[in-house]
Amino acid sequence: MSAPKEQAVNEPSKVRLHPLARKALAAIEPYVPGRSTEEVQEQYRVSNVAKLGSNENPLGVSPRIREALLAVIDGVHRYPDPTSAALRRRVAARFGVTPDHVCVSNGVDNVLTCLGLAFLDAGDRCVIGAPTYTAYAALALMLNAIPVEVPVHEWRLDLPRMAGASANAKMVIVCNPNNPTGTIVRHDELEAFLRRLPATALAVVDEAYAEFVDDPAFPNTAALLGRYPNLVVLRTFSKIYGLAGLRVGYAVATPDIIDCFNRVREPFPVDRLAQAAAEATLDDEAYVRAAYENNRTERTWLAAALSDLELQSIPSQANFVLVDLGHQADDVARRLLPHGVIIRPGAMWRLPTWARITVGTADENRRVIASLRTVLAAR
Numbered sequence: 001m002s003a004p005k006e007q008a009v010n011e012p013s014k015v016r017l018h019p020l021a022r023k024a025l026a027a028i029e030p031y032v033p034g035r036s037t038e039e040v041q042e043q044y045r046v047s048n049v050a051k052l053g054s055n056e057n058p059l060g061v062s063p064r065i066r067e068a069l070l071a072v073i074d075g076v077h078r079y080p081d082p083t084s085a086a087l088r089r090r091v092a093a094r095f096g097v098t099p100d101h102v103c104v105s106n107g108v109d110n111v112l113t114c115l116g117l118a119f120l121d122a123g124d125r126c127v128i129g130a131p132t133y134t135a136y137a138a139l140a141l142m143l144n145a146i147p148v149e150v151p152v153h154e155w156r157l158d159l160p161r162m163a164g165a166s167a168n169a170k171m172v173i174v175c176n177p178n179n180p181t182g183t184i185v186r187h188d189e190l191e192a193f194l195r196r197l198p199a200t201a202l203a204v205v206d207e208a209y210a211e212f213v214d215d216p217a218f219p220n221t222a223a224l225l226g227r228y229p230n231l232v233v234l235r236t237f238s239k240i241y242g243l244a245g246l247r248v249g250y251a252v253a254t255p256d257i258i259d260c261f262n263r264v265r266e267p268f269p270v271d272r273l274a275q276a277a278a279e280a281t282l283d284d285e286a287y288v289r290a291a292y293e294n295n296r297t298e299r300t301w302l303a304a305a306l307s308d309l310e311l312q313s314i315p316s317q318a319n320f321v322l323v324d325l326g327h328q329a330d331d332v333a334r335r336l337l338p339h340g341v342i343i344r345p346g347a348m349w350r351l352p353t354w355a356r357i358t359v360g361t362a363d364e365n366r367r368v369i370a371s372l373r374t375v376l377a378a379r
């Protein structure tokens with residue numbers, strides 16, 4: 001049997017919806033992930049791939065993580081700790097809260113699913129930005145809730161309008177820094193927003209990229225948690241901590257919100273290897289610092305290089321840059337693949353000429369710029 005033909009971003013699924021499927025599924029397309037290294041190596045016969053489509057840590061696996069994984073491997077015939085207690089204690093200490101304020105799960109994606117299962121009834125409104133992380137709208141639709149999109153203003157989430165839309169909403173999701181724009185909302189803006197938010201709405205702040213931010217105005221959500229009981233902060237080990245392949249993310253919120261998570265989550269959402277690696281990476285300060293420094297230097301270089309190509313990009317606080325390629329980005333992304341370069345075209349955010357490029361190593365970034373120059377010149 002031959003492999004199914006690759007489906008383009010945002011193209012409707014070619015498979016007919018099963019007649020017994022829940023009606024909500026008609027409004028949802030299967031998630032289309034970034035291209036994988038293996039797929040591109042095989043299809044284009046290139047050995048060295050710059051994988052800059054999924055915002056992963058470009059520094060590879062830290063030797064300390066490898067050690068930590070080997071140290072627990074002999075225990076995998078046993079179920080893991082169902083509550084990730086040791087990891088929760090560590091994370092709670094960082095936020096200055098007790099462990100009953102933390103729920104760890106199988107990536108932030110799974111934390112979001114639990115949030116939806118715990119708080120979104122059919123017909124509930126869920127206010128989100130546009131463009132923003134696509135999982136939010138899919139989550140609402142899946143549960144027959146209503147995603148309410150508020151367009152960004154000058155590429156930043158429009159918190160005043162999001163607050164305005166939250167009067168009759170159950171949930172507002174603030175992605176900060178926002179994926180795919182890379183922009184942030186400031187502490188004073190977030191606090192003004194939280195002050196306006198009615199007690200009937202949960203404020204979810206997804207800080208998947210917080211560790212890359214260097215703007216001192218970035219919100220200190222740990223300080224806000226004590227004062228705003230409807231605030232839920234999300235963090236992940238997939239980005240700066242380099243554990244995307246192990247799936248660990250968590251929520252910090254009041255114990256009664258965490259209790260709701262615990263009612264809907266799977267019994268053993270985080271496996272033994274993932275728990276051990278996440279704990280070890282919290283001690284791996286050199287690795288995290290190196291990732292931060294590489295990102296800060298290379299993000300500046302990438303933005304300048306894109307500007308030299310006369311392409312407009314949005315100043316980013318995250319580990320990716322959103323850039324207008326001036327042509328169908330799907331097409332440009334496809335032409336980059338034979339060069340062994342993977343980027344993420346913007347169709348899924350309804351930005352068909354834009355693409356999101358992950359900040360890679362110095363080498364990878366020079367490759368993506370050189371390949372872009374070639375591909376754009378050939379048009």
Ligand SMILES: *Cc1c(COP(=O)(O)O)cnc(C)c1O
Pocket residue numbers: 055106107108109110133175179206208235236237238244247248249
């Ligand atoms: C990458 C990303 C996530 C996913 O995190 P996981 O912990 O890997 O599931 C969540 N939110 C945003 C905004 C992201 O970009």
